[in-house]
Amino acid sequence: MSEKIESTVKDYILREFLPGEDPAELQDDTPLITGGILDSIATLKLVSFLEEQFGISIAAHEADVDHLNTIGDIARLVQEKRGTKK
Amino acid sequence: MNTSVAIHYWLTQSAERYPAHVAVEEGDTVQRITYADLDALSDCLRDRLIHWGIQRGNRVGIDLTKSVDAVAAIYGILKAGAAYVPVDPNAPASRNAYILNDCHVSAVVVERKFVEELDKELRELGARMPQSVVLDRTGGGDALKQALQQLDASDRAPKSATVDSHKDDLAYILYTSGSTGRPKGVMLSHENGVSFVDWCSETFKPTHEDRFSSHAPFHFDLSILDLHLPIKHGATIVIISHERGREPVGLARLMHERGLTIWYSAPSILTLLAQQGKLDQYDWSRLRSILFAGEVFPIKHFRLLKSLIPHPSYFNLYGPTETNVCTFYRVPVELNAERTEPYPIGRTCSHLQSKIIMDGKEVAPGEEGELCISGAGVMKGYWNQPQQTDDAFFVDESGGRWYRTGDIVVADEQGEFIFRGRRDRMVKRRGYRVELGEIEACLYRHSDVKEAAVVALADVEGVTIHAFVALADGVKPSLIAMKRFCSGQIPLYMIPDRFKFLDRLPKTSTDKIDYQRLKQAAAER
Numbered sequence: 001m002s003e004k005i006e007s008t009v010k011d012y013i014l015r016e017f018l019p020g021e022d023p024a025e026l027q028d029d030t031p032l033i034t035g036g037i038l039d040s041i042a043t044l045k046l047v048s049f050l051e052e053q054f055g056i057s058i059a060a061h062e063a064d065v066d067h068l069n070t071i072g073d074i075a076r077l078v079q080e081k082r083g084t085k086k
Numbered sequence: 087m088n089t090s091v092a093i094h095y096w097l098t099q100s101a102e103r104y105p106a107h108v109a110v111e112e113g114d115t116v117q118r119i120t121y122a123d124l125d126a127l128s129d130c131l132r133d134r135l136i137h138w139g140i141q142r143g144n145r146v147g148i149d150l151t152k153s154v155d156a157v158a159a160i161y162g163i164l165k166a167g168a169a170y171v172p173v174d175p176n177a178p179a180s181r182n183a184y185i186l187n188d189c190h191v192s193a194v195v196v197e198r199k200f201v202e203e204l205d206k207e208l209r210e211l212g213a214r215m216p217q218s219v220v221l222d223r224t225g226g227g228d229a230l231k232q233a234l235q236q237l238d239a240s241d242r243a244p245k246s247a248t249v250d251s252h253k254d255d256l257a258y259i260l261y262t263s264g265s266t267g268r269p270k271g272v273m274l275s276h277e278n279g280v281s282f283v284d285w286c287s288e289t290f291k292p293t294h295e296d297r298f299s300s301h302a303p304f305h306f307d308l309s310i311l312d313l314h315l316p317i318k319h320g321a322t323i324v325i326i327s328h329e330r331g332r333e334p335v336g337l338a339r340l341m342h343e344r345g346l347t348i349w350y351s352a353p354s355i356l357t358l359l360a361q362q363g364k365l366d367q368y369d370w371s372r373l374r375s376i377l378f379a380g381e382v383f384p385i386k387h388f389r390l391l392k393s394l395i396p397h398p399s400y401f402n403l404y405g406p407t408e409t410n411v412c413t414f415y416r417v418p419v420e421l422n423a424e425r426t427e428p429y430p431i432g433r434t435c436s437h438l439q440s441k442i443i444m445d446g447k448e449v450a451p452g453e454e455g456e457l458c459i460s461g462a463g464v465m466k467g468y469w470n471q472p473q474q475t476d477d478a479f480f481v482d483e484s485g486g487r488w489y490r491t492g493d494i495v496v497a498d499e500q501g502e503f504i505f506r507g508r509r510d511r512m513v514k515r516r517g518y519r520v521e522l523g524e525i526e527a528c529l530y531r532h533s534d535v536k537e538a539a540v541v542a543l544a545d546v547e548g549v550t551i552h553a554f555v556a557l558a559d560g561v562k563p564s565l566i567a568m569k570r571f572c573s574g575q576i577p578l579y580m581i582p583d584r585f586k587f588l589d590r591l592p593k594t595s596t597d598k599i600d601y602q603r604l605k606q607a608a609a610e611r
Contacts, residue, residue: 012203021565021566025564026566036569036570037569037580
């Protein structure tokens with residue numbers, strides 16, 4: 001399940017923020033916010049995507065570098081939210 | 087105090103002083119002309135133009151490959167009292183027809199190979215080919231001589247005298263690309279040219295033994311120094327062809343073999359020479375000054391050049407076509423190895439005055455604002471564009487007329503101006519003011535980046551920043567690596583949204599990065 005989340009998120013980030021990039025370059029631990037790939041607006045877009053795609057709700061304080069800096073972090077957050085929802 | 091009323095008087099003076107000295111030499115073919123012959127040949131064109139009725143204030147077009155013939159044409163036109171309008175022989179005929187029609191040239195000196203297309207394009211504009219001196223080719227001045235002899239065979243032009251030009255008479259019109267998409271004609275008087283060339287004399291102290299590069303095309307303002315400064319001093323102009331000027335190995339050889347002592351070009355060509363010209367093969371002891379202008383010289387490329395040719399004096403010259411050079415900076419002999427910022431554009435040239443203006447007022451020391459220039463070197467205005475001319479100037483309380491350069495500068499502690507960027511290259515993004523040049527400077531700090539340019543486009547997202555980057559050979563482009571590099575250098579809101587990797591960036595005919603084309607490319611993505 002987690003792998004599915006990761007690949008969905010990865011596809012979205014490649015499509016929206018890294019068009020033309022070699023997919024192999026984007027790893028689960030590639031820094032997104034501290035690595036300059038997601039700025040504040042891009043982070044908000046990502047949050048809306050995650051909420052809609054996975055049917056979760058992300059609080060304002062979670063839309064930050066501690067929770068969203070890598071695909072691994074994002075997958076963990078999504079996983080956690082889905083777990084608590086049920 | 088200007089040393090002449092008109093630019094062309096210098097040719098006559100140098101021909102009297104140094105009749106047998108080589109005035110112009112073509113770098114590729116080594117065809118050359120002495121001062122006496124150049125003076126005589128330009129006299130013949132003067133006589134022809136006066137015979138055709140050309141008068142003070144008229145404009146005469148030049149559509150010629152760079153050559154002795156083209157230099158003689160420039161001086162012949164000036165001697166007839168007219169202003170010369172050089173067009174880019176490599177540009178589309180439609181553009182050149184537009185220019186020649188826009189300023190209503192009364193005659194044109196043109197190569198035969200351009201005539202048919204030019205005539206067709208002029209007809210499409212509802213105009214006709216003006217009276218023409220048609221050259222079968224160019225080189226050494228022979229073709230111009232022949233063309234004039236042929237005209238004389240059917241309609242002899244009697245000997246005339248050089249027209250007494252006034253300092254305010256128009257000397258040349260240089261067309262630059264306008265923001266409207268149509269080229270606009272910058273009108274420069276004899277006083278504008280003479281005051282600038284006199285400043286060059288004071289600063290670079292040339293002698294009749296100097297050998298100047300003529301790298302820039304004649305429709306570019308760098309050519310004013312390349313042509314008229316050597317002529318004033320009886321020195322030699324070494325013409326570098328358009329093709330040779332872009333081919334670093336052959337160009338370096340030519341610079342060395344032709345014994346150039348003063349080099350002047352845009353930084354991009356110096357970068358190319360440093361990277362690929364095999365400069366370390368040659369003894370450069372004759373080369374005493376290297377001048378560059380036209381765009382920012384990225385410091386890492388400058389450092390490479392200076393490591394290969396350490397001894398000449400290096401000058402960063404700054405100024406738009408409207409003022410020609412208006413500030414200058416002599417680069418210190420010892421480079422600071424830590425420096426990553428480009429050099430200052432320096433201090434105001436002695437024939438001009440400057441002010442830094444923000445929101446209609448002069449700024450306090452250390453604050454940034456738009457550089458405004460006044461004085462003898464500042465253009466008369468744009469040809470037939472009264473509104474654009476008005477917009478380009480403001481008049482101060484004491485009636486002084488100041489040209490707004492559109493460039494944002496700040497004075498450092500030594501009073502040297504530092505270039506911050508174009509007023510029109512400042513964008514607001516996420517509420518912050520972003521200077522696109524600062525992003526470019528960041529990209530240039532990356533060791534794999536050869537060339538970088540950034541454009542901003544307004545779109546549904548607000549403003550999207552597009553970066554165009556040429557990487558060193560063999561480097562695999564990676565957006566992630568680029569963005570990560572930027573994130574260590576500049577704030578997140580300045581990091582480009584889009585990157586495109588190219589083998590090399592497109593250039594204009596004057597060797598500057600072609601931002602118009604990059605903007606179009608960005609819009610199409």
